[in-house]
Amino acid sequence: MVPIEGKCVAAERRHMLVVEEYMPNGSLSDIIDGSSQQLDWTSTFRIIRGIAQGVAHIHTKGAVHLDLKPANILLDSNMNPKICDFERSKILNQKDEDVAERVTEELAGTLGYLPPEYITDGIFSFKHDVFSFGILLLHTISKSGLLQDSTDWIPNALKGEDNVDSLLDTSSRDESELKEIKRCMDIGLQCTAKERTERPTMSDVIDLLDGKELLRKPPTGNKASSFKKKGKA
Numbered sequence: 078m079v080p081i082e083g084k085c086v087a088a089e090r091r092h093m094l095v096v097e098e099y100m101p102n103g104s105l106s107d108i109i110d111g112s113s114q115q116l117d118w119t120s121t122f123r124i125i126r127g128i129a130q131g132v133a134h135i136h137t138k139g140a141v142h143l144d145l146k147p148a149n150i151l152l153d154s155n156m157n158p159k160i161c162d163f164e165r166s167k168i169l170n171q172k173d174e175d176v177a178e179r180v181t182e183e184l185a186g187t188l189g190y191l192p193p194e195y196i197t198d199g200i201f202s203f204k205h206d207v208f209s210f211g212i213l214l215l216h217t218i219s220k221s222g223l224l225q226d227s228t229d230w231i232p233n234a235l236k237g238e239d240n241v242d243s244l245l246d247t248s249s250r251d252e253s254e255l256k257e258i259k260r261c262m263d264i265g266l267q268c269t270a271k272e273r274t275e276r277p278t279m280s281d282v283i284d285l286l287d288g289k290e291l292l293r294k295p296p297t298g299n300k301a302s303s304f305k306k307k308g309k310a
Contacts, residue, residue, distance in 0.1 A: 106147035109220035145209035211268025
């Protein structure tokens with residue numbers, strides 16, 4: 078998370094200004110959407126994993142971010158990701174991964190990163206952030222020059238209509254790197270399962286990224302099965 082360096086209350090307008098640590102490399106959105114600079118896979122993976130760690134930490138405090146997207150991921154001088162903009166965040170009454178609550182005010186967030194249960198029923202949970210992280214992960218890979226076709230393949234993949242293997246650019250990457258990219262794409266699809274109870278927890282996501290959990294078959298029509306720890310039935 079981006080450290081807060083200070084604050085200032087503007088009494089006349091009843092506004093509070095928050096001073097945060099300066100992030101010289103801007104946002105992840107600046108890099109993947111608005112820059113000619115392309116990150117290598119090692120840097121991309123480190124950013125993805127760092128975001129996963131940050132979201133997992135937020136969840137241990139009972140908080141849900143509710144607006145994860147590339148524009149809300151800032152990058153420090155070493156390209157370490159920092160999560161910002163907690164304006165829409167909420168605290169769940171319980172820390173149970175399966176607990177869910179319903180918003181009582183107008184729905185907010187960024188279209189494209191919102192899970193279906195939030196859009197249709199106003200339900201939010203830790204799995205809200207998992208869905209948003211999955212879209213963020215897929216979008217980052219899509220825009221990082223890692224695929225042969227950088228057109229918008231994500232909607233078809235979410236519906237199980239695209240073979241992600243065929244999208245990988247195999248011309249200049251070794252087998253281990255291709256395997257890791259494919260794993261991340263599958264993790265992104267699992268995070269975006271239509272049913273929130275079928276999505277992994279963020280702790281699961283970190284284990285999946287590290288290869289400590291077995292990847293299940295990517296969901297067909299976005300229906301998913303359970304995870305398995307390595308060495309367990």
